Amino acid sequence: MSAQPALIRETFPVGPLQCNCTIIGDPVTGKALVVDPGGDHELILARLDALGLKVVSIIHTHAHLDHFLASGQMKEKTGATLHLHQDDKFLWDNLEMQCRMFGVPYQPVPAPDQWLADDEALACGCGVAMHTPGHTPGSMSFWFPEAKLLIAGDTLFRRGIGRTDLWGGDFAQIERSIRLRLYSLDEDATVVTGHGPDTRLGDEMRENPFIRAGQ
Incomplete structure (x- = not known):
């Protein structure tokens, strides 16, 4: 049997707060996921076009404004469905308030089409959603085992972890999510x-100063 072609992955910063937006594409079907379109929808669409991919699902690690500012425009342009964990609905519904707090122009976004569930298989059949609360109640991570790729959102950073002093943040929860x-x-x-x-x-x-394995 021939080896499966590698998953397409491209990550680049978007929007006023430079959130990392990631495109995950299946090279066989040409279908793609877009994770966290936090702005610059024309750039995201141009990258999809350059990669020869069609987005079918727009998935969100959480509902802070910088991770979904362009979600409505992406849905309008592509017809892709919007996915979020239900525990972050209160944040999604308060986008205008979040924008006002951070001085960011408000762009209305429609309601999510589907709620993400823990251990749910993602579109393209190549990954799984993991509920990893703490940064927000509905924070999700996305795991692609064949590619050994983890999209952690604002739960885990390089030598850092997500802040827990915003709406619904909980340090004990984020510690459990990361450790377990x-x-x-x-x-x-x-x-x-x-x-x-x-x-x-x-x-x-081994080296994260906030949460290390086995400690």
Whole structure:
């Protein structure tokens, strides 16, 4: 049997707060997921076009404004469905308030089409959603085992963790999510963070100054 072609993955910062938006594409079907379109919808659409991919699902690690500002425009342009964990609905519904607080122009976004569930298989059949609360109540991470790729949103950063002093944040929860869920994955995995550079899961397990494995 011939090996499966590698998953297409491209990550780039978007929007006023430079959230990392990630495109995950299936090279066989040409279908794609877009994770956290936090702005610059024309740039995201141009990258999809350059990669020859059609987005079918727009999935969100959480509902802070910088991770879904362009979601409505993406849905309007592509017809893709919007996905979020239900525990972050209160944040999604308060986008205008969030924008006002951070001085960011408000762009209305329609309600999510579907609620994400823990251990739910993602479109394209290549990944799974993991409920990893703490940064927000509905924070999700997305795990692609064949590619050894973890999209952690604002739960885990390179030598950092997500802040827990915003709406619904909980340090005890984020600690559990990282220790029990994320640190149980393949330590060779590449971690795509919500902001800033990628990291390696094993490096965070040993060197993250906030939460280390086994401590």
